[in-house]
Amino acid sequence: DGGITQSPKYLFRKEGQNVTLSCEQNLNHDAMYWYRQDPGQGLRLIYYSQIVNDFQKGDIAEGYSVSREKKESFPLTVTSAQKNPTAFYLCASTKDRVYNEQFFGPGTRLTVL
């Protein structure tokens, strides 16, 4: 089955630690996205990538970093510089540009203690 996987589903970290969230897709999609969702809120774009080895900042990139070394993978690192990292993180992909639907992974719920 084709799809997007995110691991782990739940993640706990101590304040001041960097943490990397995994996102893998086997849909052969060109574009990948990271969103943050806070309780009762919409989705806010952190970073996105249209092609391998290239990515752009979204609306709330501060305190986050990404890489796109392979088409299938788009990991997100939440650094200690992110002031309020506890949230639900969603990864998505699209076949190409914005005219296509976004396929979402199951999400990772990060709690920083």
Place this chain on the structure above:
Amino acid sequence: GQQVMQIPQYQHVQEGEDFTTYCNSSTTLSNIQWYKQRPGGHPVFLIQLVKSGEVKKQKRLTFQFGEAKKNSSLHITATQTTDVGTYFCAGGDFGNEKLTFGTGTRLTIIP
């Protein structure tokens, strides 16, 4: 930057009643997409509208895109318990490669 607002934020309806959520953008959109997120789940694509004034139907769901391509609505006829969830609109800018998601409308059904 582009902003997309949705109203209402919450809606509680009796099962069988109709439901409507409205989406408004600060800028003209190239297209609008609608997603549904069940409690504890992830957003799932419902539909995309591209043309000015476009109307699309999926069974009990009717989607509209405004003439100016700055607003949209989702109407559900005769709600069922399976309709529970949060409905998001998401707008695409011309020349952009990303979507801006609305704030969402959370629908709860009273049996």
